[in-house]
Amino acid sequence: MRARPSPDFPVSFSAQFDPAAARLMLAGDCGMDDAPVLAAALDAVRSAVPETLRVEIGGTLDLGPSWLLRALVLDLRGAGRQVELDGRVPEHLRFLDEIAARDVGSLPAPGQATFADRFAEFGGSLRRRVAGWYEALVFGGRLLESAGTAWRSLRRLRVPSVVRHMHETGVQAIPVVAVIALLISVISAYIGAQQLRPFGAEIYTVDLVTIGVLRELGVLLTAIMVAGRTGSAYAAELGVMKLNDEVDALEAMGMNPYEVLVLPRVVALVLVMPLLTVVADFMGLAGGALLTSYLIDLPWSQFVMRLDSSIGDTTFWAGMVKAPVFGLLIALTGTLRGLQVRESSRELGRLTTVAVVQSIFLVIFADALFAIYFLEIDF
Amino acid sequence: MAAVRPLIVVRDIVNRFGAQVVHDGVSFEVMPGEVFGIVGGSGSGKSVLLRTMLGLRRPDAGTVAIEGREITAMDDRELRDVKRRYGVTFQHGALFTSLTVAENVTLPVAEVLDLDEPSLARLLELRLRMVGLPLEAAAKHPAQLSGGMVKRVALARALALDPAILFLDEPTAGLDPIAASAFDELVLYLRDTLRLTIVMVTHDLDTLARTCDRVAVLVDRKVIVDTLEGIVANDHPWIRHYFHGGRGRAVRAAQGDGRGA
Numbered sequence: 001m002r003a004r005p006s007p008d009f010p011v012s013f014s015a016q017f018d019p020a021a022a023r024l025m026l027a028g029d030c031g032m033d034d035a036p037v038l039a040a041a042l043d044a045v046r047s048a049v050p051e052t053l054r055v056e057i058g059g060t061l062d063l064g065p066s067w068l069l070r071a072l073v074l075d076l077r078g079a080g081r082q083v084e085l086d087g088r089v090p091e092h093l094r095f096l097d098e099i100a101a102r103d104v105g106s107l108p109a110p111g112q113a114t115f116a117d118r119f120a121e122f123g124g125s126l127r128r129r130v131a132g133w134y135e136a137l138v139f140g141g142r143l144l145e146s147a148g149t150a151w152r153s154l155r156r157l158r159v160p161s162v163v164r165h166m167h168e169t170g171v172q173a174i175p176v177v178a179v180i181a182l183l184i185s186v187i188s189a190y191i192g193a194q195q196l197r198p199f200g201a202e203i204y205t206v207d208l209v210t211i212g213v214l215r216e217l218g219v220l221l222t223a224i225m226v227a228g229r230t231g232s233a234y235a236a237e238l239g240v241m242k243l244n245d246e247v248d249a250l251e252a253m254g255m256n257p258y259e260v261l262v263l264p265r266v267v268a269l270v271l272v273m274p275l276l277t278v279v280a281d282f283m284g285l286a287g288g289a290l291l292t293s294y295l296i297d298l299p300w301s302q303f304v305m306r307l308d309s310s311i312g313d314t315t316f317w318a319g320m321v322k323a324p325v326f327g328l329l330i331a332l333t334g335t336l337r338g339l340q341v342r343e344s345s346r347e348l349g350r351l352t353t354v355a356v357v358q359s360i361f362l363v364i365f366a367d368a369l370f371a372i373y374f375l376e377i378d379f
Numbered sequence: 380m381a382a383v384r385p386l387i388v389v390r391d392i393v394n395r396f397g398a399q400v401v402h403d404g405v406s407f408e409v410m411p412g413e414v415f416g417i418v419g420g421s422g423s424g425k426s427v428l429l430r431t432m433l434g435l436r437r438p439d440a441g442t443v444a445i446e447g448r449e450i451t452a453m454d455d456r457e458l459r460d461v462k463r464r465y466g467v468t469f470q471h472g473a474l475f476t477s478l479t480v481a482e483n484v485t486l487p488v489a490e491v492l493d494l495d496e497p498s499l500a501r502l503l504e505l506r507l508r509m510v511g512l513p514l515e516a517a518a519k520h521p522a523q524l525s526g527g528m529v530k531r532v533a534l535a536r537a538l539a540l541d542p543a544i545l546f547l548d549e550p551t552a553g554l555d556p557i558a559a560s561a562f563d564e565l566v567l568y569l570r571d572t573l574r575l576t577i578v579m580v581t582h583d584l585d586t587l588a589r590t591c592d593r594v595a596v597l598v599d600r601k602v603i604v605d606t607l608e609g610i611v612a613n614d615h616p617w618i619r620h621y622f623h624g625g626r627g628r629a630v631r632a633a634q635g636d637g638r639g640a
Binding site for chain 2: 031032033035036039042043062063064067068071092095096099100102104105106107108342343344345346347
């Protein structure tokens with residue numbers, strides 16, 4: 001197709017339009033790489049609209065450039081101008097005429113969005129939103145249904161699968177959760193000690209750290225880490241399975257994807273979240289003890305005594321009961337968004353992001369509800 | 380033909396994955412303007428060979444030269460220039476699912492060339508017409524296309540920079556016989572009118588019989604290259620099985636009238 005003599009000796013292409021003589025001179029061989037040069041010259045001709053035009057072709061033209069030249073020639077001839085091709089007229093022209101004669105419709109015009117288009121787009125997004133809610137309902141229903149059957153027979157719960165997910169989302173998350181909990185307790189102890197010192201109330205740093213970590217920070221930060229780690233993984237895993245038709249394959253084999261894919265993940269995360277929270281709580285308290293001993297010279301034995309008196313019977317449980325709820329929210333959001341992936345890789349990316357953002361939002365929202373509720377019942 | 384320099388020269392290629400040797404001294408040449416078929420059993424390394432020829436994989440030994448330039452010895456920048464000289468279609472189309480057909484086909488041009496919108500639109504129309512796609516398809520996303528159309532869009536994208544060589548990986552896999560034979564005709568038409576050189580990996584015996592001038596068969600980590608008649612007459616057990624099994628009979632039947640072009 002490239003009729004260049006040899007790539008070892010590229011002849012540089014040049015295109016010049018001489019308006020006075022109404023001549024377009026094309027020198028050298030023109031491949032697609034030279035198309036911008038040609039297009040610029042053709043544009044000059046187009047804006048000048050000469051009465052007559054002589055095109056002198058010195059070298060060969062590849063298919064793409066020939067097509068651009070042909071378009072110009074046809075446009076000018078259509079406007080009643082005289083166009084003459086001279087020199088090495090590309091032999092592709094016959095092929096181009098042939099394919100141009102085929103009736104294949106026309107390119108859809110991009111055009112300006114009219115008011116009707118915008119309205120239709122608005123309606124479309126509304127419809128998709130409602131469809132999304134409906135999908136969430138169907139998702140919830142089918143999950144409950146498969147949970148109901150799994151309740152009756154242990155085999156349906158797929159224990160190996162649950163254990164695998166517990167390992168991936170729980171055991172492997174321990175290091176990062178531990179480090180985050182340690183750091184956050186260091187931060188809160190540091191700020192607490194600094195703010196309380198002017199009042200001579202540094203000892204309350206212990207209360208601040210222990211109550212803060214046990215009631216709120218431990219479980220909340222664990223949930224946020226897990227949302228970023230596991231929520232996204234769930235959405236991406238299921239999304240890729242959707243794109244590969246693996247979900248359809250399961251269904252075609254008579255297996256229930258909710259039972260095989262969704263339920264084990266949800267169960268695993270609900271079981272694992274409290275365990276991770278225990279790790280976070282422990283590391284948080286350790287970090288608090290470490291920092292108070294360093295900042296306010298509080299011996300460890302004193303820290304433990306102070307801790308014992310500051311926390312109530314329910315402080316630990318106020319944090320702990322939230323853990324499975326957060327786990328449930330994260331797992332449901334991740335798997336639901338994963339199963340909503342359709343058609344394209346962009347959808348996969350979008351829904352993975354949505355899964356993380358929404359699960360973090362839901363976790364914090366639920367935490368706020370818990371806070372109000374615990375205050376009301378004095379927990 | 381003797382005076383014509385081969386377009387692609389593959390010399391003594393060795394490819395290994397750990398202890399497993401996939402290719403052990405594979406050599407062949409592809410002549411300008413021919414349709415060159417590559418066949419082989421599953422796991423015989425057809426895709427690895429194709430990736431080696433494309434410069435996507437460096438062989439453990441041996442050389443590949445395209446238009447006299449050794450791509451196996453090139454750095455990435457030189458290789459990029461060579462890559463513009465060929466077009467590739469992948470087995471499953473490998474269209475970018477988040478882009479429309481128009482964006483998919485225009486991408487290689489818009490990426491390397493500084494062209495104005497009207498010219499890009501004209502070139503898009505050319506490529507779609509070349510592969511026989513209805514122009515309305517331009518606004519669609521790959522997920523909305525049939526299998527045959529996906530293959531055609533992939534071909535249009537491969538043709539976007541007027542390549543001298545086309546590499547087609549299983550171009551007719553997954554197409555119904557009508558769509559597959561239409562695709563064969565399209566390949567032959569482009570070859571005849573544009574004098575393209577085409578290298579295709581295929582399992583489709585009909586496509587092989589209809590389009591390929593010469594065939595390379597990968598067996599026992601080596602390659603046997605011959606015309607289709609020669610290959611069919613070869614008495615290597617795997618080749619006999621391949622061409623003389625139930626599916627192969629149709630090819631031999633088609634040989635009488637199939638290869639007029």
